[in-house]
Amino acid sequence: MTIAIDTNRVGFETLNITQKAEALGLLAPLSDIPTQNAGAYKETPVDVDGEANQEKLVDVRDFGIASVPYYRSQAHTNPTYGKDIPGAPDVNYVREGTGRLLKQVNEILDKLGLELVVVDGHRSPVTQNILFKAFKEKYFEKVHCGESSRTPENSDTLDEKRRFYDRKASEFALDFCSSAENFDAKNPKTWSIHSTGGAVDVYMRDKNSGKIVDMGEEYFDNPQPATCMGFYEKQQETQLSEQQRGYRDARRVLYNAMTSADFVNFGNECFHFSYQDMYWGCVKGKNAKYGYMQSPKDRSLSLMLGALVDSKTKNV
Numbered sequence: 001m002t003i004a005i006d007t008n009r010v011g012f013e014t015l016n017i018t019q020k021a022e023a024l025g026l027l028a029p030l031s032d033i034p035t036q037n038a039g040a041y042k043e044t045p046v047d048v049d050g051e052a053n054q055e056k057l058v059d060v061r062d063f064g065i066a067s068v069p070y071y072r073s074q075a076h077t078n079p080t081y082g083k084d085i086p087g088a089p090d091v092n093y094v095r096e097g098t099g100r101l102l103k104q105v106n107e108i109l110d111k112l113g114l115e116l117v118v119v120d121g122h123r124s125p126v127t128q129n130i131l132f133k134a135f136k137e138k139y140f141e142k143v144h145c146g147e148s149s150r151t152p153e154n155s156d157t158l159d160e161k162r163r164f165y166d167r168k169a170s171e172f173a174l175d176f177c178s179s180a181e182n183f184d185a186k187n188p189k190t191w192s193i194h195s196t197g198g199a200v201d202v203y204m205r206d207k208n209s210g211k212i213v214d215m216g217e218e219y220f221d222n223p224q225p226a227t228c229m230g231f232y233e234k235q236q237e238t239q240l241s242e243q244q245r246g247y248r249d250a251r252r253v254l255y256n257a258m259t260s261a262d263f264v265n266f267g268n269e270c271f272h273f274s275y276q277d278m279y280w281g282c283v284k285g286k287n288a289k290y291g292y293m294q295s296p297k298d299r300s301l302s303l304m305l306g307a308l309v310d311s312k313t314k315n316v
Helices: 018-023 096-112 124-143 155-172 242-259 278-284 296-314
Strands: 055-059 094-095 114-120 201-207 272-274
Touching: 018 096, 018 242, 094 096, 096 114, 096 201, 096 242, 124 155, 201 242, 272 278
Parallel strands: none
Antiparallel strands: 055 094, 114 201, 201 272
16 A cells, blocks of 8 residues: 555544543653754764664664655655655665664554654665755745746856855755765765664554644645744644644654654654764764665665676776
């Protein structure tokens, strides 16, 4: 059965699990939500020679976690992208330690008839840059110099305006997505957390209906204030509709369940959580345990290309 992340949703308030969630302590109000953007963690030291960094990348499904390769299969209906991302992973890989903790979270959510769905885990620097540029493009569109406005007549003027706004576009993008523009496999300060296997984007699914529990951000990777974890938390109870209270409570359940398993939330995105990567280290004031690692498929492709180059070189 296809899990439609953006279009097949159910309100938390309709599931009749509020009392159970409260009894489990999962509806505790959220406070001290991390607010650092995606550029804040680059200076976090990484224990590249540590034992944790030797852990393998594994398919989240090996831990019984539902998985959707969103960028590969559902991004074409997403307003931020408008197309599926070429080369995006068709398997959501995470580190072994990350997978074990996701399984632990699922054991908590199961008491509510819910389960996690991972929509993105490990991604390559190439995919990371495609996403970063898409977020920059959203800003360019906002200031009326997006590619959708380009014509043969205005091309030079448009390029000049894009250069003028480039820094602000990058700052906007960093609120939602890390850059890998200067990626160097040997330099931890250029690594993005989604290339470590410690970062995951997750939703909850109602196991009875199969629908995604709506968190009120409208769609995945929506670069708007409503995507921030604390958006509904900051509003007064009396000002929230029943549906909006459902959004808030869904976020509380996910946040409290994930943080109880030592994940940290990326505050600008209600669905993003990190474990032992650079963002996790930045928030906790510790060294990161997970550094950059190629996915099994990327590694196989690199080996194949390397062998092809060697073969051609020998035949010259």
